Structures are given as structure tokens and as C-alpha cells.
Amino acid sequence: MTAPLLVQPDPSDPRLTRRVTGLDHTGQAVETSVTVEAPLTLYLNGQEIVTMMTIGDRPADLAIGYLLNQGMLAPGDTVTAVDYDEDLAVVVVRTAQKTDFEQKLRKRTQTSGCAQGTAFGDLMEGFADVRLAPDAVLRTSWLYGMLRAINTLPTLYLEAGAIHGCALCRQDAPLVYMEDVGRHNAVDKIAGWMFTTKTSPEDKIFYTTGRLTSEMVIKAVRMRIPILISRSGFTAWAVDLAREANLTLVGRCKGKRFVALAGESRIVFDTDPDAVPPEDARHWRRNSRDAEAAS
Template identity: 25%
Template sequence: MNNHMKGQLKIIKYDSDNLFETIDIAAMEYPITIYVDDEEFATIVCSPTNLQELVIGFLASEGMIRHPGQILSIDIDENRGFAYVHLKIKQSTNKEFFSKRMIGSCCGKSRQFYFYNDANTAKTILTNHLMSIHDCFKLMNQLQEDSIDFQQTGGVHNAALCTNDNILFSYSDIGRHNALDKLYGHILQNKFSVKDKVIIFSGRISSEVVLKISKIGVGILISKSAPTTLGIELANDLGITVIGFVRKQKLNIYSHPERIIEAENLSCTEMKE
């Protein structure tokens, strides 16, 4: 397990009528404040790993940049919790286009998706990529098995970019949005093609999560958790296949079932009946 992801705590534990002192492992929580061209942009509460990927992915998700080539420099002061980003062409951080806000590690303060930057960066996904239900279970099982951080702390979310057969790379964070931003940052930094790729995810599928998937450009999102109604409405609008509750050989297909081989001839109406 990454030592930057965990901390040791002395606790009192009750187990089967026994009360005793022991050492437990907990996920670390770390705030980082991002400055863009010397103006404070946002503070993110996150896991203190892969901070450069997080900052790049977050700025791209927020519409501040489209690709890392727009960044002149990025300096991260891990000890003090600051990231200083300078862009090649300075952009306004005026609240007319961006909202300066605290991004919590879990739900936090909700971000509305009708901001100017979301309207300009969200993409409708048109991929014809297909996968099977068996592929969904196989990838979810692999994500669970590989997540040592979660197994030891129970306090992190995971996001992975995959082919139908394998996980290509994954990131963990105490915040589900942060895990996706780290994934996005890696994709952008490495100019990685997302054509015919899938995202496996551990968190709830909210409208914010669907927007991030749209901006990344992936057409299939698979999660072990639940969606929200607004998340599904947005997924239908943006052409994203959302699969949730992938657990114990069961799953729910909520939108665009045509990309799942066994369901491609069924409409959502038919599947509900």
C-alpha cells in the first residue's frame, strides 16, 4: 500500500466480547489549494498521492484547460498543500465562468453542471464499442482484487481505465471525483487514446460523475454503486452507457444498453418490464 495513502492510529477495538487496544490503518486526508496565474482557484480535499495528475485532471474537468500543453508551469508544494499553475495564455478565473468553491472529499458542496465551462467541455459520446456482461464482472472483480488501499482502510474510491479484457491503469483517492480527476490527468499527460475504452469505478454515479466521464470521452461507465436520477438523465443525453450495482453476478444497465452485447436488442422500456 502507498505509505502516503495511510496513517496508523492507536484504537480500542471491540470484537466478539473482547475489548482491546490495537493499531488500525486509516486513509489520509489532505487539503491542497490550487492557484492559477496567482489567483486562488479551488481547494480540494484529497489523498496526498499523484497530485500533479489530480491538478491537471481537475483543471481540465473544470474547463480551465483542454490539454496539458496549455500549462506553462506547475509547481506543487506538498509540505504546505499548495499547487501553483501558470498558463501559457492567462485565462480569467472570474466567477462568471468558474465557481471558486470547496471540493469535499465525499459529497461536499454540490457543483451545478449548468456552468459555462461544463456546457463547453461536455461531449456527446458516439462510440460503437461493445462489451459483454461477463466483461463487466471480470473487470469489477479485478478492480476489487487490486485495491489494496481499500482493503486495508475501507476509506478510498477507485477509478480505472480498461479494455474489455484488462485494467490499463487505476487511481485511488478518498474522494470519488478526485479518483476520476487523477485518471483524467494521466490520460491527458500521456496523450492516451480512450477509443474503445471503459471506466470501472467504485463510487456513486451522480450527474457530476457522468459529466466527468463525458469530458474524458469514454462511452461506458461501470460501477459497483448506485446512480442518481439526474445522473441517468444526463447519461442518456450524453450518450453514455451506465451500469451500476455490479455485485455478485448481478448488475443494472441504466442507459444506452445497445453497447452491451446481451442487451443491445432491448430497449430500456423492455428491460423494465
């Protein structure tokens, strides 16, 4: 039996989904769950930074991770407090040192992230200086085991759909699973959790349901995680950046199939794909519970 994750979704949380009535394709009345999204405004030391659309869980992790991945916080900075006001939909991150966020705010780059992800400052700042763990390994037995474990998690995706998921794993074991309406938010939540818990990245594997874009690669490299895996496909710039950073990039990862386009030397093929059981497609059918109830 898979050990409980350190952090995982709570699909039963009434704040995260809402029941809505409508009609199905036959004209019959149907009730279904939909994901709740709402604005969250982030402040850094009294300066308003950005308003994000999010499902509203783990605001502290999201805020810290966002600031880290935008380069507004450095890994060595000291966060003295994170204050969240649910009624005002505001989260304030306070640090011991002044930051250069005013300069960062002058340069904005629209990214390909869902829910209108925006990156401030120079996206490539410090990218070439990062050295990912050269001795990190991805065994295919870990990959298939990790996918099976993630595939059986209770998730908001199964409950309501319209959401992305990301997992932080060690070998074949997921440690943390985060979800949000934009994959960049789910990534940032994990980055914030790693910062707060002082979790080392060198032996970790990052999994996402979203596309492998330049933004995803840059964030993985910023987080110093050497292996990035997705169910989805790649963009050309993401592949180029992953090769430049020696990031192991694995996409189109479904069932027993995958494609690696960067960092292939880290992969150890220790499992016969023919021995891997087929993936349960029902897990990835949006609103699967409603679909089964209607059938």
C-alpha cells in the first residue's frame, strides 16, 4: 500500500468545488461538480505584486513559490511572516531583507501558462549558472511505479476537472501533490513548500499534467530539480533549454509509453515495458464519477 503523501489534495473540501445543475448531451438534467477559482492578491513587504486566479488552497506556499520562481526571492532570503486574509483574498509575504521587486515590476513577459501566467523580470536571469545534480538517476521502474501511485490519488481533477496537477517525487514515491487551475500555480505551490520545509531538490523528480513549455523548464531549473516529467508534449524552446541545462525532460508519458528529449543519459532502463500493466483510463476522464453515474 502506498504511504500517505506529505501533502495531497482534499477533494471533499467544500471550498474547492461547487455543485451546479445543467443539461447533458441528451437534454437530461444533470448535476456536476465544478472547480472554484477566485482572485488572490499577493503583496511583498507592503508592495502589491500581482493578482492570481487560484483555487485558494495553500496560499502561503503559492505566494512564496511565486516569488521564488519570479526571482523576487532568493533561496537564501529569510521570510519572517506570511499573512493571509481569506475575506480580503490577500496574502502578504514579509522578508528580513529588502528586495529588488520594484525593478522586476518594470519588465513583464507574458508566458504560455494557463490562466494568463505572467513572469516578471528577465526569465533567463541566472539560468546558465544553475548546475543540476549530475549523478541523479531516473529508473524506468521508478517512473512506472510513480505513475501508478499518482494515478490512484483522490484528486480534484476526478471530482470536478478543469485543473492541473503537479507532484514532487523521490524514486517511485510521490511526496507532495498540488493542484490548481493553472499549472504554474501548482508548480509554485510545490516550490513554496520546498522552501518552507527546506527540502533538497537534488534527488527529486517533478511530474506535471501540463505541457512542457519554456516556463515549465525554467521553473524546474530554478527549483534545481534534475528530472521533469509530463503526460503532455513539448515545445521546441523547452527542449532547447532543457538540453542547455542538462535537465532530463520526459514527455508524452502515458501508461508504458514515454519520450525523452533531453538528459537521456540519466535514464536507466530496468523494466520491460511489456510487463507494465495498462493505465486505467477512467482516472483521466474528466468528471469520471458523473460519467459513470450517468451510464
